[in-house]
Amino acid sequence: MIKLLKIEFKKILTYRIFWILAGLYFIFLAAGIMMAEFMINNMVDNMNKHLPIPLPHVTIYFFPWIWQNIAFFATLRYVLIFPAIIVIIQITNEFTFKTIRQNVINGLSKSEILWSKLLLILLISCVITILFAIGTLIIGLIHTQVDGWRMVFEKSPFIFGFFVSILSYQVFAFFFGFLLRNTGLAIALFTLYSFIVEPIVYYFLKSPVVFRNSISPYLPVNSVLRITEYPAIPVLKKVMGLNLQDSVSLGQTCIPLLYAAIMIAIVVWVMNKRDL
Amino acid sequence: METVLSIQQLSKHYGKIEAIRELSVKINRGQIFGILGPNGSGKSTTLSITLDLVKPDKGNFSWFGENPSKESRKRIGSVIETPNFFPYLSPVKNLQIVADIKDQDYSDIDRVLEVTGLYERRHSKFKTFSFGMKQRLAIASALLGNPEVLILDEPTNGLDPQGIAQIREIILQVAKQGTTIILASHLLDEVQKICSHVAVISKGIKLFDGKVSEVLDISDSFELAAADMESLLVAIQSHPEYLSASRNGDHLLVYFNNGVKPADLNIFLFQKGLTLSYLSERKRSLEQHFLELLHDNQ
Numbered sequence: 001m002i003k004l005l006k007i008e009f010k011k012i013l014t015y016r017i018f019w020i021l022a023g024l025y026f027i028f029l030a031a032g033i034m035m036a037e038f039m040i041n042n043m044v045d046n047m048n049k050h051l052p053i054p055l056p057h058v059t060i061y062f063f064p065w066i067w068q069n070i071a072f073f074a075t076l077r078y079v080l081i082f083p084a085i086i087v088i089i090q091i092t093n094e095f096t097f098k099t100i101r102q103n104v105i106n107g108l109s110k111s112e113i114l115w116s117k118l119l120l121i122l123l124i125s126c127v128i129t130i131l132f133a134i135g136t137l138i139i140g141l142i143h144t145q146v147d148g149w150r151m152v153f154e155k156s157p158f159i160f161g162f163f164v165s166i167l168s169y170q171v172f173a174f175f176f177g178f179l180l181r182n183t184g185l186a187i188a189l190f191t192l193y194s195f196i197v198e199p200i201v202y203y204f205l206k207s208p209v210v211f212r213n214s215i216s217p218y219l220p221v222n223s224v225l226r227i228t229e230y231p232a233i234p235v236l237k238k239v240m241g242l243n244l245q246d247s248v249s250l251g252q253t254c255i256p257l258l259y260a261a262i263m264i265a266i267v268v269w270v271m272n273k274r275d276l
Numbered sequence: 277m278e279t280v281l282s283i284q285q286l287s288k289h290y291g292k293i294e295a296i297r298e299l300s301v302k303i304n305r306g307q308i309f310g311i312l313g314p315n316g317s318g319k320s321t322t323l324s325i326t327l328d329l330v331k332p333d334k335g336n337f338s339w340f341g342e343n344p345s346k347e348s349r350k351r352i353g354s355v356i357e358t359p360n361f362f363p364y365l366s367p368v369k370n371l372q373i374v375a376d377i378k379d380q381d382y383s384d385i386d387r388v389l390e391v392t393g394l395y396e397r398r399h400s401k402f403k404t405f406s407f408g409m410k411q412r413l414a415i416a417s418a419l420l421g422n423p424e425v426l427i428l429d430e431p432t433n434g435l436d437p438q439g440i441a442q443i444r445e446i447i448l449q450v451a452k453q454g455t456t457i458i459l460a461s462h463l464l465d466e467v468q469k470i471c472s473h474v475a476v477i478s479k480g481i482k483l484f485d486g487k488v489s490e491v492l493d494i495s496d497s498f499e500l501a502a503a504d505m506e507s508l509l510v511a512i513q514s515h516p517e518y519l520s521a522s523r524n525g526d527h528l529l530v531y532f533n534n535g536v537k538p539a540d541l542n543i544f545l546f547q548k549g550l551t552l553s554y555l556s557e558r559k560r561s562l563e564q565h566f567l568e569l570l571h572d573n574q
Binding site: 102 | 324327329330331347350361363372373377
């Protein structure tokens with residue numbers, strides 16, 4: 001296992017495109033999180049123009065709700081796509097450069113190659129989650145009058161939810177990478193599916209044209225996004241009387257993990273069948 | 277003699293195209309084994325199967341007398357078709373990855389880069405290399421850790437004459453150390469210059485295998501016999517065009533340089549006081565056959 005990770009490190013750490021994408025990811029992530037409050041309040045201001053009683057401004061960077069809020073903004077499609085693209089490139093590069101053949105010739109088994117990519121995904125997910133946890137903790141501590149650690153960590157299960165979102169979305173990318181083998185095609189189809197095809201299917205299934213069903217929330221990408229479906233803004237909740245998500249549900253985190261397991265199984269099956 | 281690679285009844289289809297049919301080959305330790313055949317005759321398919329890149333439809337193979345596994349592949353160095361490396365990494369980093377996979381340390385990297393003449397460029401990115409340098413890096417990677425077997429699939433393809441000479445020189449150097457070498461080539465000349473044994477394949481079928489000297493040597497050969505075989509051997513060795521001789525059953529198989537006629541040979545031996553009980557000229561049938569095969573395929 002250590003050996004496989006060591007090899008992956010050699011492949012990735014001197015790869016400029018990896019650093020560019022990682023850099024863009026963190027810029028997007030940081031900018032998104034920092035802009036979130038401003039953007040929400042901008043929306044509130046716009047709404048207030050049409051409301052008799054204006055809604056109050058919101059703050060989102062306070063404990064314990066900051067876990068849910070930042071998990072929400074950090075798992076939007078636009079942000080999640082970056083690590084996924086890194087994973088796709090790391091996989092399809094092996095086919096483009098034919099290094100996957102060379103690695104097998106030199107003495108890796110096909111299953112070790114799949115393992116090394118899954119380990120990479122696991123590692124990337126862990127690193128991002130740790131950064132998420134540290135960053136959120138710091139932002140939270142700056143914005144909150146801390147009243148005991150219990151309050152700080154009350155909503156920390158969202159860290160786990162965030163981890164599952166990052167992990168399973170990258171496994172979807174792994175699936176596209178190994179099945180399509182071509183960098184451009186895999187990125188194009190993966191992005192197309194995530195941003196266009198699935199949203200269309202989602203609304204189609206919900207529309208009255210189709211038979212009554214509740215399939216929509218179980219679509220793969222949607223099931224990832226639903227782990228942290230809404231930000232937590234208690235003020236708005238109170239004012240508008242909405243009953244929105246306030247915790248991570250174990251059932252909801254199991255759905256994308258189940259998809260991930262199925263996709264890994266398909267990749268293993270296909271790789272064993274196909275010639276390199 | 278220990279068998280390094282044994283292939284039994286291997287068959288593989290790609291759609292309707294039959295790449296190889298019931299191919300069997302046995303390669304022993306220390307041989308420089310050529311797989312000779314025109315382009316598309318199934319050489320690469322055969323090697324790809326033995327390296328677990330391609331699954332055969334039928335048949336099986338074994339490395340070092342064992343079932344093939346990733347462990348057996350670690351004992352083999354291979355160059356298959358094109359050099360496959362990460363373009364953005366230096367040769368040193370690329371070879372470190374190879375060493376990692378083969379469970380070796382990095383101590384052999386400098387040596388193989390020196391052998392292949394790439395040491396000066398060891399920190400340049402692979403993508404800045406010329407084709408000849410890329411091919412030499414592929415060979416460097418195959419030589420890493422002194423493997424027991426070296427597989428070379430068309431190693432001189434696309435190289436200029438100087439590059440071809442360099443690579444052949446490297447192969448012959450390695451062969452001197454007793455490494456078993458398997459060389460696939462469509463060049464009769466290349467196999468002749470390098471190999472000790474050869475299998476000729478065409479359209480996925482093995483036509484022949486045996487010693488190169490027996491089947492591809494362009495020198496003329498005769499089968500001779502006389503009552504006193506020892507004297508015959510001594511006498512024949514004094515012939516000005518004499519090349520080599522070996523016992524072949526009751527006969528003596530003698531190779532000459534070009535231009536020896538049966539009648540002249542008979543007179544020569546008669547003058548030495550020997551009467552032949554058997555004289556037969558062997559045709560260069562296989563070479564002609566091979567050229568015809570190449571012609572058919574063009």
